[in-house]
Amino acid sequence: xxxxxxxxxxxxxxxxxxxxxxxxxxxxxxxxxxxxxxxxxxxxxxxxxxxxxxxxxxxxxxxxxxxxxxxxxxxxxxxxxxxxxxx
Numbered sequence: 001x002x003x004x005x006x007x008x009x010x011x012x013x014x015x016x017x018x019x020x021x022x023x024x025x026x027x028x029x030x031x032x033x034x035x036x037x038x039x040x041x042x043x044x045x046x047x048x049x050x051x052x053x054x055x056x057x058x059x060x061x062x063x064x065x066x067x068x069x070x071x072x073x074x075x076x077x078x079x080x081x082x083x084x085x086x087x
Contacts, residue, residue: 004044
C-alpha cells in the first residue's frame, strides 16, 4: 500500500492523490466509473506483481460476502445497524 501511495503522490504532485485518480478517468467512462480504494490497490498490485495472486472469475467462484451494504442498511445507517454483527 505504501508503495502505491508513494507512486500516486509522485504523479499527483501538489494535488491530493484521490483527486488525481478521479481526474484521470476518461470523460467517456465517467458515467460507469466509481472510485474504489480496494480496486485501485488490486489494479496496482496486478500491474507490479501479477504473479503473486490470481483473479477470480465471478461466475465460477462467488465469494460468500455482500458488497451492497447500503441496500441492506440504507445510505445513513445508525450505530446499532453498523454493529449488528457484534450482537
